[in-house]
Amino acid sequence: MIDNAIAExxxxxxxxxxxxxxxxxxxxxGRGVGTRRAADGHLLDTMVSRAxxxxxxANLAPGAPLAVTFVAPDDYRxxxxxxxxxxxxxxxDGDRAFxxxxxxxxxxxxxALGVTEGQIGFWLTxxxxxxxxxxxTDVFVQTPGPRAGTRLEQCP
Amino acid sequence: MTAVPLQxxxxxxxxxxxxxxxxxxxxxxxxxxxxxHVHYVxxxxxxxxxxxxxxxxxxxxxxxxxxxxxxxxxxxRQYRLDIAFxxxxxxxxxxxxxxxxxxxxxxxxxxxxxxxxRSADLYRVLRCEAVPAVGVNEEAPPAPxxxxxxxxxxxxxxGALAREADADAMIDLALNSLHRDFGxxxxxxxxxxxxxxxxxxxxxxGYETPxxxxxxxxxxxxxxxxxxxxxxxxxxxxxxxxxxxxAARAERPLPRAAIPYPGLGDPLSQMAAPMIGxxxxxxxxxxEAAARFxxxxxxxxxxxxxxxxxxxxxxxxxxxxxxxxxxKPAGTGxxxxxxxxxxxxxxxxxxxxxDYLIRGISGRxxxxxxxxxxxxxxxxxxxxxxxxxPRLRLPEVKDNLETRLILLRRRLEEHEAPLRLLRxxxxxxxxxxxxxxxxxxxx
Numbered sequence: 149m150i151d152n153a154i155a156e157x158x159x160x161x162x163x164x165x166x167x168x169x170x171x172x173x174x175x176x177x178g179r180g181v182g183t184r185r186a187a188d189g190h191l192l193d194t195m196v197s198r199a200x201x202x203x204x205x206a207n208l209a210p211g212a213p214l215a216v217t218f219v220a221p222d223d224y225r226x227x228x229x230x231x232x233x234x235x236x237x238x239x240x241d242g243d244r245a246f247x248x249x250x251x252x253x254x255x256x257x258x259x260a261l262g263v264t265e266g267q268i269g270f271w272l273t274x275x276x277x278x279x280x281x282x283x284x285t286d287v288f289v290q291t292p293g294p295r296a297g298t299r300l301e302q303c304p
Numbered sequence: 305m306t307a308v309p310l311q312x313x314x315x316x317x318x319x320x321x322x323x324x325x326x327x328x329x330x331x332x333x334x335x336x337x338x339x340x341h342v343h344y345v346x347x348x349x350x351x352x353x354x355x356x357x358x359x360x361x362x363x364x365x366x367x368x369x370x371x372x373x374x375x376x377x378x379x380x381r382q383y384r385l386d387i388a389f390x391x392x393x394x395x396x397x398x399x400x401x402x403x404x405x406x407x408x409x410x411x412x413x414x415x416x417x418x419x420x421x422r423s424a425d426l427y428r429v430l431r432c433e434a435v436p437a438v439g440v441n442e443e444a445p446p447a448p449x450x451x452x453x454x455x456x457x458x459x460x461x462x463g464a465l466a467r468e469a470d471a472d473a474m475i476d477l478a479l480n481s482l483h484r485d486f487g488x489x490x491x492x493x494x495x496x497x498x499x500x501x502x503x504x505x506x507x508x509x510g511y512e513t514p515x516x517x518x519x520x521x522x523x524x525x526x527x528x529x530x531x532x533x534x535x536x537x538x539x540x541x542x543x544x545x546x547x548x549x550x551a552a553r554a555e556r557p558l559p560r561a562a563i564p565y566p567g568l569g570d571p572l573s574q575m576a577a578p579m580i581g582x583x584x585x586x587x588x589x590x591x592e593a594a595a596r597f598x599x600x601x602x603x604x605x606x607x608x609x610x611x612x613x614x615x616x617x618x619x620x621x622x623x624x625x626x627x628x629x630x631x632k633p634a635g636t637g638x639x640x641x642x643x644x645x646x647x648x649x650x651x652x653x654x655x656x657x658x659d660y661l662i663r664g665i666s667g668r669x670x671x672x673x674x675x676x677x678x679x680x681x682x683x684x685x686x687x688x689x690x691x692x693x694p695r696l697r698l699p700e701v702k703d704n705l706e707t708r709l710i711l712l713r714r715r716l717e718e719h720e721a722p723l724r725l726l727r728x729x730x731x732x733x734x735x736x737x738x739x740x741x742x743x744x745x746x747x
Binding site for chain 2: 165169199219270
């Protein structure tokens, strides 16, 4: 189970990027549009548009490894969570509502920083939304600087 | 997804929106990280800055491949690339350019040392495709600027500059053409002082006031950084203050100088190129704009070409403009109203009445002209006699005398001073005075 402060961070208005890999170990990238705790905080759910990131999701089945990096756009605080997939399911109505709340929050934060609508509109989507449920195994600090890459905790 | 030519992705290489890199380690665990900057190298290669993303670097060493997402800063469009590692370099032009860009971005955070570039890593692009845009009104992408036409225009301008015999006119020709034909909205030429600590505006276009004589510090801002590194620099979107704040602080006037700096208060785009002649910095050519993405890589190359020609031409002009023979006393009578001049030897600054005029070598030259005018009744001088006069203490090797004279002439004219410098012919200077100077030396 990840630390409460980290969990609150990833549930906030943070930019989210993900990587999976195929059987040949070729990486695929995607962007997440909202993350929340599940199963009493033992698991995390991250929402992803399959229409936009088909390769990322094609690699993911229960047991597959996943890397997710979360960045606060205003101060570049960054954490990378490594995890193992528990389930990959089409988003429910509740998931969609959750993603829409994330859309509003991140949109407000980014526009306040001067990011334009055009820059946001291309990835802030709910099209063909899927929910990735995963069990965190490691958390790394990746805030730019000398501590980047430091392992913060190893989840049991 | 269809293949996209790498060279069509100009706006992805501006470092405006961070890129993303994913790798896989030997055990099959993926890693994902933001990248501050991906540099376009050629149609098949990109370069990544290796600062501190050590897990990424280790994975690339293991497996040799990575996936990238690039974002077009103008449109927001995303592109996915598969890349294969080619080589890593710690020196050379690519390394230097990437290092300059990184310094400009990281200086404000006081992280210059920590974020120093370790190496410039070259990758071959195996695949480049657009990420599907979902639920977004796809507008036609803006037509990419015609790079070849830009460079052709710059080459024509360089040719015209080479044919221009007069250094003063050469500067005007360059600025007028860049302003009118290239559409660069705000431009200035700055020249270094003798100590190499300051840059002084010698000419400008597109500002409310020309600001001739205004000063900025070497090492600060885009112009100051270019003067320090002797390499061109271009920043495409300075609105994200965090990353560009140091450069975006815009060249601020130094405290002593009373001439308002003409530059934009809040430029979103800036680029500058060094003017180099005979291996030395003769000036900096700066262009800026209020809009983001005002300048492309081709614009930067064009500016560099023009700056190079201007720098070489000014240096050559300095060599040639010796003036034929020493000048006889002109014997013009001194009359008219009194013009009160104050001269401060400690920094060679000159005040006319209460108004600051100029300092440095240009100030020393004006004091010299006025002194000889009062003592010997002279109004005509030659470059040659100035060079050998020990009182002027001009540097022996590279005095940039011609540009100092241009600066002085322009500043007097802009200030509407009761003094004018005329250039009756190459290598000659004539002082025209609308009164009787009275010089007070303030020590």
